[in-house]
Amino acid sequence: MSWSEAWTPVRMRRVAVIVPQVALRDALVRIAEEGCVELDRAEEAAPGAAAVRLRRLQGRVTTAGPESTTSAVLAIAAPDLDLLEERRDVELLAGEAQLQERAEGAVRHGEVAALAGWCPAAEMPRVAGRLAAAGGALVPLPSPRGTDPPTLLRPGGAVSFAPLVTTYGTPAYADLDPSWPAGLAYVAMFGIMFGDVGHGALLVLGALALRLGWPRRFARLGRLWPFLAGAGVASMLAGAAYGEFFGPTGLLPVLWLSPLDSPARLLAAAVVFGAGLLAVAHAAGAVNRVREGGWGTALYAASGCAGLMFYLGLALAVAGLLLHRPPAAVAGATLAVVGLTLVALAMFRATAGGGAGCAETAVQLFDVVVRTGTNTLSFARLAAFGLTHAALADLVWRGTTGLAGHGGAGVAGAVLLFAAGTALSFGLEALVAGVQALRLEFYELFSRLFEAEGRPFRPWHVPSAEPADSTTKVIPCSPG
Structure with missing residues (x-):
């Protein structure tokens, strides 16, 4: 790391997650487990089936999204939502609601689905390797004009004043x-x-x-x-x-x-x-x-x-x-x-x-x-x-x-x-x-x-109910 990089926030890259539609769930589970990618979310999207069941289970009448859930986990394979509601498994329902919300933001064309987001440049090889196991790819994109990347301050190891x-x-x-x-x-x-x-x-x-x-x-x-x-x-x-x-x-x-x-x-x-x-x-x-x-x-x-x-x-x-x-x-x-x-x-x-x-x-x-x-x-x-x-x-x-x-x-x-x-x-x-x-x-x-206010980097991180790959040690990114 150069001297100039040590005094600046973590370098971000605009990325696209490209994956076959049949492997979209597997790719999203891996991304959530890595916790290093902030995915764009669909604006004003209707609540998914999991979110509806979660609100019904918790007796909610508000429009709060699944992010308000205190804890969530993801199943490797698509679970039976009715069975989860019957068992009152709030954690798996919350994780599934978040996954469905991200999946709604995917652009689909033929047999391919794509999602856009932000990822720390140094973490791209690790995330790309995890996606490759699901048949997907992580592709760098140019940053959109007029949009600043999210800010992630360097964690600083054991001692941090962030x-x-x-x-x-x-x-x-x-x-x-x-x-x-x-x-x-x-x-x-x-x-x-x-x-x-x-x-x-x-x-x-x-x-x-x-x-x-x-x-x-x-x-x-x-x-x-x-x-x-x-x-x-x-x-x-x-x-x-x-x-x-x-x-x-x-x-x-x-x-x-x-x-x-x-x-x-x-x-x-x-x-x-x-x-x-x-x-x-x-x-x-x-x-x-x-x-x-x-x-x-x-x-x-x-x-x-x-x-x-x-x-x-x-x-x-x-x-x-x-x-x-x-x-x-x-x-x-x-x-x-x-x-x-x-x-x-x-x-x-x-x-x-x-x-x-x-x-x-x-x-x-x-x-x-x-x-x-x-x-x-x-x-x-x-x-x-x-x-x-x-x-x-x-x-x-x-x-x-x-x-x-x-x-x-x-x-x-x-x-x-x-x-x-x-x-x-x-x-x-x-x-x-x-x-x-x-x-x-x-x-x-x-x-x-400071004169301008930045936007904090908020990667999507939901642990799996069981590791998707027992040979890989997952170390999530800092939430910023």
Whole structure:
């Protein structure tokens, strides 16, 4: 896999499934078992015989399709639908209803049937091999004009941050896949707000428990273990820099700064860190605009090259003023004006022109400038919540040391206070840091990456009641 492919969604191909009509069922069973092809479905098709029996069996009066069934399996050979209804076999009826729905979308000519769909390019040889056993073929087709392929983010092996992106939305097929950069930014922001070596170590232990599937009632949260592990490691690194180990216990030296002793310095560092993240998001957004609509569109877009020029110029101008470097300030101001002018031209062209167009452009331009400043300053919350976390830990530690000097009862009270206070501050601050990092990710960063919404790749996957080919190990594709 090349470097460019690693930062983009999985490459999709438009395909046609061509098979003899007599083998259509066998081919569909194999496709469903593979789970790597998204087949086009007939629009406004009448419910099939299996779907009618399924709704009758479940007492449904709605028009919900067979996809709403929670679980389904397919029989290798065509089953007796009346017998399935009599036995109340909901799973086989649901699978048969889905198969009939796909079969309705087939184009038939003579003795041949064909279905169109999408398939990951890398999976085509495997799917073609399975179809060949049924006498069919998988044929690549040109992509339809005006239709983007569905988006499938790369699963990333055992560690994947794709859920962070898909929770926000589905990137357009032409866009970059920001899963790993977004995941790293998230855990870094969490660590800054939750900087404590001891608390971070507890998060790492929690991630390990999730990875091992313990406790079982939280097994469904297992896919979140990379976020928990990354947040724990980032918290430990930030805690080492702050000299915090379950608070200011003095067990660790301060490698960088103590939040409570240098709040202004921490605040400035948080804003600079956020400005760097925003610059990267602007650059990625510019790449996305080029990939979506070409240089003509990207050059003038507020989330494209023009917006990137404005933000970099503004950052350079501010840095020049703060560091007393007039040439840098002038160069930055010039670059910012050029970028803002390009944005204004694009906004004015989208209006009806005249005085009303100028007024509308001025309002939109003012909004761009204000949002740029507020989004940058919004990262000050990294320092604010980092200070809150440190203050709570300091309060618990001061109370613990104060009680410990009053005899045996005082020591017992100190242990109880430390355990209860640590648990309370840990739970409260972990929740706050997690929510705030997510907010910064979505509103400040992703808003610059995404403009167009993509469509998720949803392959059709229904397991067989018994393997169609006992010599083949079936590994379905990711649902995207």
